[in-house]
Amino acid sequence: MDRRTEIMTAAGRLFSEAGYHVTSMRDLARAxxxxxxxxxxxxxxxxxxxxxxxxxxxxxxxxxAAAVPPDLPPAERVARLVExxxxxxxxxxxxxxxxFHEWRFLSPERKAQxxxxxxxxxxxxxxxxxxxxxxxxxxxxxxxLATLFVLSALNWTYQWYDxxxxxxxxxxARQYAAMVLGALGADGPLTPGPSPRVGxxxxxxxxxxxx
Amino acid sequence: MDRRTEIMTAAGRLFSEAGYHVTSMRDLARAxxxxxxxxxxxxxxxxxxxxxxxxxxxxxxxxxAAAVPPDLPPAERVARLVExxxxxxxxxxxxxxxxFHEWRFLSPERKAQxxxxxxxxxxxxxxxxxxxxxxxxxxxxxxxLATLFVLSALNWTYQWYDxxxxxxxxxxARQYAAMVLGALGADGPLTPGPSPRVGxxxxxxxxxxxx
DNA sequence: CCTACCGATCGGTAGG
DNA sequence: CCTACCGATCGGTAGG
Numbered sequence: 001m002d003r004r005t006e007i008m009t010a011a012g013r014l015f016s017e018a019g020y021h022v023t024s025m026r027d028l029a030r031a032x033x034x035x036x037x038x039x040x041x042x043x044x045x046x047x048x049x050x051x052x053x054x055x056x057x058x059x060x061x062x063x064x065a066a067a068v069p070p071d072l073p074p075a076e077r078v079a080r081l082v083e084x085x086x087x088x089x090x091x092x093x094x095x096x097x098x099x100f101h102e103w104r105f106l107s108p109e110r111k112a113q114x115x116x117x118x119x120x121x122x123x124x125x126x127x128x129x130x131x132x133x134x135x136x137x138x139x140x141x142x143x144x145l146a147t148l149f150v151l152s153a154l155n156w157t158y159q160w161y162d163x164x165x166x167x168x169x170x171x172x173a174r175q176y177a178a179m180v181l182g183a184l185g186a187d188g189p190l191t192p193g194p195s196p197r198v199g200x201x202x203x204x205x206x207x208x209x210x211x
Numbered sequence: 212m213d214r215r216t217e218i219m220t221a222a223g224r225l226f227s228e229a230g231y232h233v234t235s236m237r238d239l240a241r242a243x244x245x246x247x248x249x250x251x252x253x254x255x256x257x258x259x260x261x262x263x264x265x266x267x268x269x270x271x272x273x274x275x276a277a278a279v280p281p282d283l284p285p286a287e288r289v290a291r292l293v294e295x296x297x298x299x300x301x302x303x304x305x306x307x308x309x310x311f312h313e314w315r316f317l318s319p320e321r322k323a324q325x326x327x328x329x330x331x332x333x334x335x336x337x338x339x340x341x342x343x344x345x346x347x348x349x350x351x352x353x354x355x356l357a358t359l360f361v362l363s364a365l366n367w368t369y370q371w372y373d374x375x376x377x378x379x380x381x382x383x384a385r386q387y388a389a390m391v392l393g394a395l396g397a398d399g400p401l402t403p404g405p406s407p408r409v410g411x412x413x414x415x416x417x418x419x420x421x422x
Numbered sequence: 423c424c425t426a427c428c429g430a431t432c433g434g435t436a437g438g
Numbered sequence: 439c440c441t442a443c444c445g446a447t448c449g450g451t452a453g454g
Binding site for chain 2: 019021022101104105140141142145146148149151152153154155156157159160167172175176178179180182183184185
Binding site: 034035037038041 | 424
């Protein structure tokens with residue numbers, strides 16, 4: 001790992017733990033065994049570091065969504081989008097936290113650049129949900145509100161999900177996707193088995209669980 | 212409105228717009244037509260202001276949840292909790308934003324005090340969901356994860372909901388509650404009408420909507 | 423990559 | 439409630 005990458009990695013951790021404004025350049029320098037001023041041999045400004053972290057996270061989210069085949073049936077597509085989203089958070093919780101929590105401190109130009117990518121990301125969900133509403137597999141009153149609901153449920157996870165905790169990322173994503181589909185009024189489990197059985201209502205597989 | 216309240220109101224707006232650390236005491240003083248040092252005739256420290264805002268918001272959320280009758284059926288109770296939560300956000304979006312976004316900058320003692328109230332608030336949801344799982348009206352795999360899902364969907368709303376926007380708070384809350392119940396695997400519309408019809412699956416009332 | 427420094431700004435206080 | 443000030447710290451730079 002070269003010095004610049006080392007700085008970015010440390011910054012992602014510090015910014016996520018203490019916040020962008022609370023972390024001083026001296027704090028960051030100490031974390032990579034440099035003197036304060038020496039950082040500027042590798043980076044132009046504090047805000048450049050923030051942008052690189054946020055931009056990197058945005059790319060990860062976009063790449064994850066772009067990898068979901070757009071011709072999948074809507075329910076499966078939404079499930080895959082949910083899983084991709086949570087995979088990014090599980091893998092890069094620090095950078096994801098900075099992405100969600102500190103991006104507003106970017107300069108107007110850079111903020112606008114990130115906003116574009118956020119819009120593009122959101123569009124993947126908007127499309128999948130609209131498709132599902134059109135074909136009748138989703139039953140929601142307002143697709144726009146439903147999209148915001150789904151993104152809200154996803155975006156907050158960085159606040160509490162611990163990839164090293166008791167529930168492994170895969171299991172976490174699977175259950176989360178099931179609840180998202182429930183919120184969208186989808187009929188039942190989608191991945192294995194035939195098309196949903198009529199007259200039986202929805203059922204989350206292994207319903208019950210703890211209690 | 213006395214001076215102290217005036218300061219708190221202005222601080223709620225400024226902290227929510229620019230962030231706690233970006234807002235200086237001089238910014239705040241200017242907003243209430245005072246000189247910087249004069250603020251300290253009314254408050255002890257910047258952090259005291261932050262605490263008062265966050266504490267006030269916590270009280271509002273707790274009071275809203277406490278007002279939901281605990282003997283209601285679980286589905287209706289969850290719906291009422293969702294509506295209460297969103298009502299607070301619709302009424303005090305600024306303070307709610309500070310509550311969610313800046314509370315971590317409190318001193319350890321004050322942070323712990325708020326954490327207690329957050330836990331108590333979360334417990335209302337945990338109980339309602341556990342009750343619903345027990346009685347079989349909710350079908351989720353892991354009640355703990357389901358609770359976190361619901362709170363995530365709610366907690367993020369301060370980021371995008373505009374009470375003055377196109378969708379009025381009541382309508383917003385009603386649709387949001389329907390999606391939450393869907394995520395919990397509840398069977399259908401709950402408020403009006405008889406118990407859910409068997410053999411018809413779930414349906415959000417007026418399913419379809421825009422598209 | 424370090425040393426030494428810059429001007430600016432911070433939260434908070436004394437004294438009236 | 440104002441004026442004037444405090445020490446501390448900030449991001450960033452020059453010169454080597």
